[in-house]
Amino acid sequence: MNTGSPAHATAGPAAFAEIAWRGRRVRIEHQWIEPARRDAPLVVFLHEGLGSVSMWRDFPARLCAAAGVRGLVYSRPGYGRSTPRDPHEAWDLDFMHRQAHEVLPALLRALDVDTASHRPWLFGHSDGGSIALLHAARFPERVAGAVVLAPHILVEDLSVASIERARVAYETTDLRQRLARHHDDPDSAFWGWNRIWLHPPFRQWSIEDEIGTIRCPLLAAQGLDDEYGTLEQIRGIARRLPQTALLELPDCGHSPHRDQPDALLAAVTAFIHDNTPGDTR
Numbered sequence: 149m150n151t152g153s154p155a156h157a158t159a160g161p162a163a164f165a166e167i168a169w170r171g172r173r174v175r176i177e178h179q180w181i182e183p184a185r186r187d188a189p190l191v192v193f194l195h196e197g198l199g200s201v202s203m204w205r206d207f208p209a210r211l212c213a214a215a216g217v218r219g220l221v222y223s224r225p226g227y228g229r230s231t232p233r234d235p236h237e238a239w240d241l242d243f244m245h246r247q248a249h250e251v252l253p254a255l256l257r258a259l260d261v262d263t264a265s266h267r268p269w270l271f272g273h274s275d276g277g278s279i280a281l282l283h284a285a286r287f288p289e290r291v292a293g294a295v296v297l298a299p300h301i302l303v304e305d306l307s308v309a310s311i312e313r314a315r316v317a318y319e320t321t322d323l324r325q326r327l328a329r330h331h332d333d334p335d336s337a338f339w340g341w342n343r344i345w346l347h348p349p350f351r352q353w354s355i356e357d358e359i360g361t362i363r364c365p366l367l368a369a370q371g372l373d374d375e376y377g378t379l380e381q382i383r384g385i386a387r388r389l390p391q392t393a394l395l396e397l398p399d400c401g402h403s404p405h406r407d408q409p410d411a412l413l414a415a416v417t418a419f420i421h422d423n424t425p426g427d428t429r
Contacts, residue, residue, distance in 0.1 A: 181219035194276030200228030232333035248282035371400025
């Protein structure tokens with residue numbers, strides 16, 4: 149791998165791909181970073197439960213520049229500029245499984261990403277981290293490695309309490325207006341996420357057993373002050389997957405890429421280089 153990359157990676161314009169999902173055509177907002185680096189590893193970025201392409205801000209470009217890789221950032225259905233969720237459509241208990249097993253593979257096919265010959269890396273935050281784990285577990289031969297930030301492998305009381313506070317904030321503060329900067333339909337993004345997480349049957353959700361089939365290198369990072377999950381989330385991954393490297397960050401909440409970007413960039417760049425065959429650092 150050539151690590152002599154520029155200080156700032158080049159991000160292409162936002163674009164749209166169309167996939168068939170749940171009986172309809174769905175458009176997916178996406179953005180390529182350093183698309184000209186055809187021979188470089190590809191990192192696919194999977195956003196959090198209220199995230200989108202724009203909510204990542206410049207972190208994907210910074211990581212691609214630091215690691216000498218190319219990137220693909222996209223907004224899941226219901227988020228960003230992608231097709232909004234129908235107002236009467238509720239996410240199912242298996243909504244993250246559907247994203248991992250159906251939407252992501254369909255998007256990669258639509259964009260002509262050959263995961264059999266050029267296995268991508270996955271970089272997921274929060275719900276996106278769980279989706280990355282589920283995808284790597286279902287398709288162990290088609291993922292080169294994964295980095296997960298503050299992922300969920302089970303539902304904790306802390307998570308539910310914070311999501312309940314988010315509901316109050318959405319109804320009583322300017323949170324809706326702030327989310328509207330990043331989502332064509334902020335109600336689609338917020339209520340799809342909030343209602344499923346607060347749906348009583350979802351308290352039993354767990355992917356602890358499913359992740360055991362993951363074979364790729366895995367870096368799991370979490371802030372010591374994460375308000376949406378305890379360290380049991382990433383330590384539980386490490387107990388089940390001995391190839392897991394843990395990164396526990398002080399002075400850091402639920403979003404390590406915002407709270408501790410420099411430490412995270414250094415750790416992820418080293419991890420990708422150390423686990424990329426033929427790296428010529």
